[in-house]
Amino acid sequence: MKHALLASGAAFLLLLSGCMVGPKYVKPDLPAPPSFKEAANAPPPGGGWKIAQPGDQTVRGNWWEIFGDPQLNALEEQVDASNQTLKIAEANFRQARAAIRFNRASEAPAIGVSPGISTVRDSAHQPYFPQSQANNGVGDFTLPVDLSWEIDLWGRIRRSVTAAREQAQASAADMAAVRLSLHSELAIDYFELRSADAQKKLLDDTVKAYTEALRLTENRFEGGAAPKSDVEQARTQLEQTQVLDSDVSIQRAQYEHAIAILIGKPPASFSLPPVPMDANGPVLPAIPTTMPSELLERRPDIAAAERRMAAANEQIGIAQAAYYPTLSLSALAGFQGTSAMNWLNWPSRFWAVGPTLSETLFDAGRRRATKESALAGYDATVANYRQTALTAFQEVEDNLAALRILSSEAQQQHNATSAAEETLRLFQNRYEGGVDTYLQVVTAQTTALNNERNDIDIRRRQLEASVLLIKATGGDWDLSQLPNL
Numbered sequence: 001m002k003h004a005l006l007a008s009g010a011a012f013l014l015l016l017s018g019c020m021v022g023p024k025y026v027k028p029d030l031p032a033p034p035s036f037k038e039a040a041n042a043p044p045p046g047g048g049w050k051i052a053q054p055g056d057q058t059v060r061g062n063w064w065e066i067f068g069d070p071q072l073n074a075l076e077e078q079v080d081a082s083n084q085t086l087k088i089a090e091a092n093f094r095q096a097r098a099a100i101r102f103n104r105a106s107e108a109p110a111i112g113v114s115p116g117i118s119t120v121r122d123s124a125h126q127p128y129f130p131q132s133q134a135n136n137g138v139g140d141f142t143l144p145v146d147l148s149w150e151i152d153l154w155g156r157i158r159r160s161v162t163a164a165r166e167q168a169q170a171s172a173a174d175m176a177a178v179r180l181s182l183h184s185e186l187a188i189d190y191f192e193l194r195s196a197d198a199q200k201k202l203l204d205d206t207v208k209a210y211t212e213a214l215r216l217t218e219n220r221f222e223g224g225a226a227p228k229s230d231v232e233q234a235r236t237q238l239e240q241t242q243v244l245d246s247d248v249s250i251q252r253a254q255y256e257h258a259i260a261i262l263i264g265k266p267p268a269s270f271s272l273p274p275v276p277m278d279a280n281g282p283v284l285p286a287i288p289t290t291m292p293s294e295l296l297e298r299r300p301d302i303a304a305a306e307r308r309m310a311a312a313n314e315q316i317g318i319a320q321a322a323y324y325p326t327l328s329l330s331a332l333a334g335f336q337g338t339s340a341m342n343w344l345n346w347p348s349r350f351w352a353v354g355p356t357l358s359e360t361l362f363d364a365g366r367r368r369a370t371k372e373s374a375l376a377g378y379d380a381t382v383a384n385y386r387q388t389a390l391t392a393f394q395e396v397e398d399n400l401a402a403l404r405i406l407s408s409e410a411q412q413q414h415n416a417t418s419a420a421e422e423t424l425r426l427f428q429n430r431y432e433g434g435v436d437t438y439l440q441v442v443t444a445q446t447t448a449l450n451n452e453r454n455d456i457d458i459r460r461r462q463l464e465a466s467v468l469l470i471k472a473t474g475g476d477w478d479l480s481q482l483p484n485l
Contacts (some may be wrong), residue, residue, distance in 0.1 A: 022320040079182050086178055096164070106150065113143070115143045141336065151327075171302040285466055316375060328358070329354075397448055413455050
C-alpha cells in the first residue's frame, strides 16, 4: 500500500511537471510579394544579371570569388581570422550559449554540503531557559547535505531554457550578419581603392597630355601664332588637373587604411600596390536573384529577428507561470555529533525531507505588469521581424534597379566618352590650324576628362551594387547554418 501511494505521488508529480502555461509560438506571416518588382524589368541575357534558375549555385561559399580578383580573394580570407568586430560577435555567441547551460541547470536539483565544527555553550541567563540545563560547552560536529529542487509545474524553467536557446541562435545569426557585412564592406572598399587607382592613372596621363599642350601653346605664343591668353588657359587647365590628381590620393589612402582595419592590421604595416581597375578586372558578375521565400532563408538578420521573436514569446509564458503556485522539494541529511569520536556513528544521523508549496496572494499588480511588459516586448519583436524583412525586400529591389539602370547607363557613358574624345581631337586640330581659339580646346578637354572619369565611376558603382545585392540576398548564408543548441 505504501509503495502504491509513493508510485501514485510520483506519477502525479510527473504529470504536473508536464504542464506548460502561456502561448505556443507560431511564426507570424510576412507581407512577401510573389516576385521582385525589378525582375519584370530584367534586361536580356548578358545585361549584367539574371533570374535564378533551379539549382543555380553561382553565389555560394566564398561569394567574393565570382569577381575574379585574386587580390580581393586574398584579403577576404584574412577577415574571419583577424577582424576584431567579428571576434566580438563570436564572443557574444559563446556568452549566449553559456546562458543555455545556466538556465538548464535549474531543471536538476541543487545539492550542497556545509560541514562545520564548533564548541557551543548555552547562556544560563537567556530568557525562558532552565539554569539547570546550562553547561560549560559541548562540541557540535555537523556534516549536512542539502538538496533543493523546484518542480517545474508550469513550464517556467523549460521556457527559460528555450528562450536562452533561441537567444543563442539569434546571436549566432548576428555573428553571420556581422561576417557578411564585413566581407561586403571589404569588397566595396577594395573596389573604391581600385577605382581611385584608375582615376589616378587617368589623371596622371591627363597631366602629361596637358603639360604637352602647355608646351605647344607656349611655343605658338613665342612664334606669334597664339596670344598670351592661350598660354594662361593651358596653364590653368594643367594646374586644376594637378589638384584633382593630388586629391584622389587622399581617397586612396583612406580606403587602404579602411581595408587594413578590416583585416586586423594597423594601417602603418599594410599597403596595396596601385592596380587600376579596367575592363579586364574585376569581373562584373551575373548576379542571380532569388524569390522572396528563399530570401528569408538567406538573410541572417531576418533569422536573428525571428529567433528573438520566439524568445520573446517564451517570456510571456514565464510571466504567466508567476500566477501559479511554486512547488519545491527540499531535503537535508547528514551526521551530527558532540565529538569526533561519535560524529560519524550511525546514531548520529539525521534527515528531513518534504515539499514546500508557495503562492503569492497579493502583489499590487506586479505580475500583471510583468505579463503586459512581456506582451508588449513580443509585439515589438514581431514588428521588428516584419520591418527587417521589408527592409530586405527594399535592399534587393534597390540594387536590382541600380544594376539594371547602370547597365544601360554604362553603354550611354561609353558613347558619350567616345564622342567627347573625338570632339577634343577635332578642336585640337582646328586650333593648331588657326581656325578656333584655345578656349574651345579647354572646353573640350574638360568635357572629355569628366566623361572618362564618369566611365570609371559607373564601373565602380556596378561592382558595388553587385556586392550590395549579394549582401541583400544573404550571401552564402542560410537557415541550416544555425547551430542546433
